[in-house]
Each structure stands twice: as C-alpha cells, then as structure tokens.
Amino acid sequence: MKLHILGIVCAATAMTASADYLAGLDAYNSKDFAKAKQEFLLAAELGDAKAQRVLSTMYAKGEGGPMNAIDAYAWAAVAALEDTDVAAKIRDTIGAQLPPGIKAQAEKRATELMGMYSRPGLENRMLPQLNSNEPTIYDLQYAEAMLKSGVAVDYPTRAREKGDQGVLCASFYLDADGKPIAPAAFEPWAKPSVLAGSTEKQLESWRFQAGKPGVRYAYCLDFLIEDDKTWADFNAVEKQLQSAAGNRNALVALAKQLSAAAVSPRGRVDPKYATQAWRDAAMLGDVQAAYETGSRLLRGDGCRRDRVKGLRWMDHAARAGSADAKAYLALRLQADDELKLDPAKQQQYLSDAAASGHAEALLHQATQQLKSKDPNRWAEAVASLARLSERLSISVWDWRAYGLALIGEFEEAAELAEDALEFAQQYNLEQSHRQQAFIALQENRLPPAPK
Structure with missing residues (x-):
C-alpha cells in the first residue's frame, strides 16, 4: 500500500520545542531519517503533538524505516487531540485510503497510543504525584537501603546549640539481619561534623531489609531546626516555577537550585518543587531531567514513590542517552525476571555507563x-x-x-x-x-x- 499524504515538518524555537523534537528536526533536515525518527519518537512519547504529527507522516512515507499505515494513522489521531487542524487532516487523509480491515486495526492502535501518550495517558503512566517526603538516598550509585525498623532521630545537643542542621547521608554494608555495618558519611552532604558522626552512630541501631553481601547501601537522616529562617517563601518559589515554564534550560537550572535548597539548613524548599521543575524539564525532552524524574519516583523524593513510573522514565532516559539511567537499568534489574533487560541490551548499557565513568x-x-x-x-x-x-x-x-x-x-x-x-x-x-x-x-x- 502506498499512501498519498502531505508531510509537514515544522521548525520551532528552542523556547517552545522539546529537545528531542529539535534534534529530530536537525536530523530530518540532514536526511538522516532513521535518527530523526528515533528523536521524534522520544518527543512523541512525552506528548509533543508536533512530533506525533511528524512521526505520522514519516510512517506514511516510509522514512527512517518501512511504511506503516497503521502507525501513521494512529500517531496522527493522537496528535489531533492537541494539534487539531493539521493532524486531523492527516489522520482523515490516511484513514480514507485504508481498507476496512486495516482501518479497524489502525483505530485500535490509535486507542492504544492515546491511552499512553495523550495528556491523561501521560498523567497516569509517567507523571509523579507531587508531595513532601522524608529524606532518602540522593545518589543512585549507592543502592537505597529499605527501612524495616528505626527510631526517632536523636538531634545531638551540641549540634542544636550551634545551630547545625541539614540532611546527612551514610553508606554501609548490611548483615543477614539488616543491621548496618561500617556506616560512613559521604559527600556532598556529610562534611566532618557532629551531625556526620551522629548519623553514622544512629544508623547502627536501625534495621533494614537484608541486602547482598559486599554491597554498600545508603540512607539519609534529616536534622532540622524549625524557626523563622528555616523555610523559603513558597509563593516566591511558585513564581520562579511560573517564570521558567516552557523554557527547558531555565527549568533545569531552577531544578538544580531547588534540589540544593531541599537539603539546605536555611531557606529550605519543599522537595516537591524540585521534582516539579525536573518533571517539567523532562517533559520538554531534557535527558538529565528524565533521569532525575525517574530517580525521584523510585525513591519517593518530593513525590509518591512509584517504581513502575520511575522505571518508565529510566527507560526513556536511557534511550535518550543517559549513562546514569543505563547503569541503573543494567545493574538494578537483573534479579527481576519480569523487568530485566535482554543480555545484549544489558551489556551495551553497562558498557556505555562504564565508558562515561559511572x-x-x-x-x-x-x-x-x-x-x-x-x-x-x-x-x-x-x-x-x-x-x-x-x-x-x-x-x-x-x-x-x-x-x-x-x-x-x-x-x-x-x-x-x-x-x-x-x-x-x-x-x-x-x-x-x-x-x-x-x-x-x-x-x-x-x-x-x-x-
């Protein structure tokens, strides 16, 4: 079957377009249709209607791969939910050329894609539910220790008198009973201090789910003095988020700032704001933001913990080139028969992450x-x-x-x-x-x- 269709690939400014769409546009203009299709697919999977529409025309024309009338119709139908006029014309033009049996398959595929990549679909499948949280492990090069039983954090008197506070993290081994062995505070949060020593000592009495021998795990404690200098003005933070909306680079810069403020002893910001900034940047195709969003979902940092959504973001980030995401998928899923990678992909991801210095x-x-x-x-x-x-x-x-x-x-x-x-x-x-x-x-x- 050969489809007759007007293909439209539109330029867009960096302010309004996702990173993947812009990369796809560059590749398309360079006639590298395979790469263009890969980039447009990444953008389309994050709800970019322009990318969904262009992907439809590429499937219809057989650019970057075999012609696929079913996917051409389906992606145009998804795009038409947002990019109504042009995408709807493409959908209807393709649909008019499909035999009844193929048209039924195409409509079924469109319903499937809408369930995943429409705005409501993305809300259900990918987006974090923002909320406040208890501090947890911030660096996924250490596996997070899952708490089984703990006690209230004992704030050292000397630290409280000096006004010392902050989020302190320690790594440790776990014995068969889940008891931390050899806890050691680690950078950048735990500089030599009374709190660092207290973190190491207190965790010795906590119990975690037993881990693998010879593997270091980690956990974080929050030492916080509540006073009038503790918290930043949340109205000012929300104005910053509004100002950065739609600007990928501004959102990433703000996300980094808010991430640091979430563990700051003064002018602290609720971690849900950092997660919101990372999420919004990720939806605009930023690779680091996609990894950070997945990481936060996996550990419940500023959002409800959701392993399924977290792994979807990790997969997206890995396909977009994130070495950190590749390392996570290659190393953390091998004991999971349902989710582990096939051996070839696992080895490729491991090699890529190692080459990056992970x-x-x-x-x-x-x-x-x-x-x-x-x-x-x-x-x-x-x-x-x-x-x-x-x-x-x-x-x-x-x-x-x-x-x-x-x-x-x-x-x-x-x-x-x-x-x-x-x-x-x-x-x-x-x-x-x-x-x-x-x-x-x-x-x-x-x-x-x-x-």
Whole structure:
C-alpha cells in the first residue's frame, strides 16, 4: 500500500520545542531519517503533538524505516487531540485510503497510543504525584537501603546549640539481619561534623531489609531546626516555577537550585518543587531531567514513590542517552525476571555507563573482564579499578588484588588483599575467602576469584 499524504515538518524555537523534537528536526533536515525518527519518537512519547504529527507522516512515507499505515494513522489521531487542524487532516487523509480491515486495526492502535501518550495517558503512566517526603538516598550509585525498623532521630545537643542542621547521608554494608555495618558519611552532604558522626552512630541501631553481601547501601537522616529562617517563601518559589515554564534550560537550572535548597539548613524548599521543575524539564525532552524524574519516583523524593513510573522514565532516559539511567537499568534489574533487560541490551548499557565513568558500572564491568581469558582485558580492568575508591565497596579491593595477580603484580596485590582482610575482620564481613586470597598472594600464587 502506498499512501498519498502531505508531510509537514515544522521548525520551532528552542523556547517552545522539546529537545528531542529539535534534534529530530536537525536530523530530518540532514536526511538522516532513521535518527530523526528515533528523536521524534522520544518527543512523541512525552506528548509533543508536533512530533506525533511528524512521526505520522514519516510512517506514511516510509522514512527512517518501512511504511506503516497503521502507525501513521494512529500517531496522527493522537496528535489531533492537541494539534487539531493539521493532524486531523492527516489522520482523515490516511484513514480514507485504508481498507476496512486495516482501518479497524489502525483505530485500535490509535486507542492504544492515546491511552499512553495523550495528556491523561501521560498523567497516569509517567507523571509523579507531587508531595513532601522524608529524606532518602540522593545518589543512585549507592543502592537505597529499605527501612524495616528505626527510631526517632536523636538531634545531638551540641549540634542544636550551634545551630547545625541539614540532611546527612551514610553508606554501609548490611548483615543477614539488616543491621548496618561500617556506616560512613559521604559527600556532598556529610562534611566532618557532629551531625556526620551522629548519623553514622544512629544508623547502627536501625534495621533494614537484608541486602547482598559486599554491597554498600545508603540512607539519609534529616536534622532540622524549625524557626523563622528555616523555610523559603513558597509563593516566591511558585513564581520562579511560573517564570521558567516552557523554557527547558531555565527549568533545569531552577531544578538544580531547588534540589540544593531541599537539603539546605536555611531557606529550605519543599522537595516537591524540585521534582516539579525536573518533571517539567523532562517533559520538554531534557535527558538529565528524565533521569532525575525517574530517580525521584523510585525513591519517593518530593513525590509518591512509584517504581513502575520511575522505571518508565529510566527507560526513556536511557534511550535518550543517559549513562546514569543505563547503569541503573543494567545493574538494578537483573534479579527481576519480569523487568530485566535482554543480555545484549544489558551489556551495551553497562558498557556505555562504564565508558562515561559511572563507578558501579566500572566495577561490574571490571569484574567481567577479570573473569575472561583475555590478558588485554585484565590490564584494562586493573586500570579501571585503580580509578575507584574502596569506599564504594570492599569488592574494589578484592577484584583489584585479583587483577594485579593476573598480570603478575603479586606484591601490590598482597597489600590490597591484606587491607581487604583487615577491613572484613574489623566489621565482621566474609573472611575465609579473603584469608585464602591473602595467603596465595604472599606465596606468589593466583588466588581464587572473588565471590
């Protein structure tokens, strides 16, 4: 079937168009129809009516892939909900050329797409429900510890007297009972202070859902003094959001500002405002904002926690090129049989994230390389591990020592293995395997691969 249709690809200003639409427009004008279609699809999936309309004409013409009359009709029908005049003409022109059986399939597909990518559909499938929240983990390079039982935060008297306050985060290992082991405050929130030490100490008495051995988890506590200087004027914040509306760059800048203010001891801003700014920027196609929106949904930061919506945003951000989103999807979903990636995509996402310098992705990739039989990959893995801090995980010590042994650097490997063993003994982590590794390295023998 060949469809006769007028294709319209419109220019738009950066102020009013989504980033994906503009990228699609550039690719289309350069005759790179495959890339253009990919970019327009990303924009269309976020409700951009112009992108939905252009995507319809590309499916109708077979640009960037095979001609698809059903999707051409369906995307025009979705676009017509917002971009009524032109998109409706395209929809009707295509529909008039479809045989009855194909027309029925096209209308069914249109109903399906409307349920996902119309304004109400996006509200149900993607957009966070804004609300205030308790502080949680802000950096997804650490897995968030899920609280099982805790106690009220004990505000240190000395800190309260000095007026010290803020959100303090600590990372830790978890034993089989969910007890934090070796909690350590981490940057940028926990500078050396009474509060940092208090955070580490208090979390030792809290209990979390048991995690994987050798993996560092994290949690945050909020030390807040309520007074007339604590909170920013919410009316002023709402005016800032109104002023930035529709301007992607302004929204991202404001989102960063509000994110910092959400954990500030003075002039604090409710985290729902930061989530709103990230969400609005994400809807305009900003890749970082898409990742941040997914991250906030997953941890319930300034919105109701919603894993399904969070993962949809992570998938969107990963397809748009976010290394952080790729790392999350590659590393966090492998135990989930329903949601985990296929092996090829998981490996590609892991490689992309590691190439960007994502710490956990680098560690995971390095362990894969050290398990291979290729000496060139061993040296590459050792170099990668040298870039990582052992604070990420004791596994950095274990695998770096093993890698150094593979390339014949037994003396340095033994020193690292000894550090790992002493750390394990101090905090009651697994020791027998590390003891075997240390002895083997002292004797210039290759130790067993770390567990």
